[in-house]
Amino acid sequence: MLEIRELAASIGDKPILKGIDLTVPDGEVHAIMGPNGSGKSTLGYVLSGRDEYAVTGGSATFNGVDLLDMEPEQRAAAGVFLAFQAPIELPGVNNANFLRTALNAIRRAHGESELDAVQFLKMARVATKQLAMPDDMLKRNVNVGFSGGEKKRNEVLQMAILRPKLAILDETDSGLDIDALKIVADGVNALRGPAFSALVITHHQRLLDHLIPNRVHVLAHGRIVRSGGPELAKELEKSGYAGLIAEAA
């Protein structure tokens, strides 16, 4: 279970998160919606440990352990995964080697044996097939020369292989066509179960048609201004954020 209490964070002198309260029980998928600049991506970065952001108050625990006290790699080993809004290119780093190194690092942290190249490729090929990705994406350099859609699918592939307990998807749906969107949603749905939860940051209702959330939260000016069931996303699609933010202010 993810428990966030009065979380405040800033970049430089600029406060971005101004007291977030949010609980995501095991097995649930929660959507975070809100206008640009409301702090959605910052929330994802702060939870996964990017050090450009300074936490100025509050707490975030995952299954009882303090996330904010851990290095990014420790958070990953604890089961946290951030699907990046703009996945990073790694020229000179082979995608399959990258994925295997990450998986083995996490397995090592759990005291499990490492997978050799053959065992890994067998597993990775099953995952690429499920995500309708061509095999050669494993051979290419990480995200280099990938289209926007391929980069997003590569994030979902990493998630499928690393099998996190808490996935944070930062606008993974943006730039995807309807078919790709459905593949991405299926990728997340495949992981759903009692020991998996997700925070889905999105601008659009359409992802939530395929990936039905338990709760929807609206973030504005660094605070959650409203929470509700899946119907809230549909309401926002019709009426926009303006009325809601004015009401909260």
Add this chain to the structure above:
Amino acid sequence: MSTGATGFLQRYQEMLGRLPGDSALRAAAAAAFKEAGLPGGTQGRRSEAWKFTSLRPLAEAEFDQSSPRHEAETTLAGLRLLDAPRVVFVDGQLRDDLSVMPAAGFARFAEQPDFGTLTWPDREPMVALNTMLATDGAVIHLSAGSDGGLIQLVSMAEGDGDYHTRHSVHLAEGARLTLVEISAGAGAHLLNTVAEIHVAEGAHLTHIRLQDEAATAFHVSTTYADVAPKATYDSFTLNLGARLSRTEIHATLSGAGAIAHLNAAQIMAGAQHSDFTTVVSHTAPNCTSRQTVKNVLADRSRGVFQGKIEVARAAQKTDGYQMNQALLLSPHAEVDSKPELEIFADDVKCSHGATVGELDPEQMFYLRSRGIPDAEARSILVRAFLAEALDAVADDTIRSRLEVAVEQWWVRQRA
């Protein structure tokens, strides 16, 4: 014990009459060395060619030729040599018992001394020093159209002395050879190698250097190569070790359509200093030269790249490219880069570039967010940075041997 230029000259006097080869040439070299001294040393002349590298630590070091301290067999066992002929030099002398000799075309300098025609002892103090004191080395002659396969030249030291090996390589028309020079081992010695290389028309020489000496050693390697029409001199240097190293290559593209690749990677830590200096002379038309030189510098280490491309009036349609990139892993590391183009022909394509950067924090975070620990993430990004240079090594077996050497370097740094 001998110290500085005086010590080297004294030893030359002691060895007179016992040194193989042309004694007049040695005497001229000794005179040139006495005149020039060690660049950066107290009596050394200042020179533009040694602007960023001072040999003062070398001038002040005490070398002891007498007492063996490090087992050559132990060093050799750790080298992971390739399954191919190996010519092993210990303390500057060929050791038959450790070597697996090539099938044909090989002689030792001690028996067939060949100082060649390309070197400039009068301009290069370290070449003068070698010419003065060299006692052994590899003399390789491949006949026209023959394939010499792969030959490894291994140099290591049992003592903490100064050793001067002299190699000479001649590939006749259409011959092929892959030469892998490896220097490694413990101790506070000086290895000062000079190689003269002739690649005749249509011949192809791949020349790999792996310098992985102890961080207490001095290493100077000077190569002169003449590349004839349609011949290729394809060289790659990986510098990982030594307290102070200087790799200097003079390649002359003297026949139409000749090709030279002078690629290199240097990975340094602590207070290591590594200098890669090249002079490429295009003297014939339609020749191509390529250089990708990458420096990875940690702690207080310093990397130097000096690359000069000379294009003579006759060398029309020259295609010259030079790229120098450095990755600084510490705020105290330093890189000095000096590209020089000297062009007298009017129809040429020559370009050069230099970049200096640090590890990208976004890439670091991306890797770490996937569970990869900090040190491993750094190693991945450094290897990725080096990949472009290492990819120039076409032979998979050799490239993976070099990758292993880089990997071991990282393991040593973490220990």
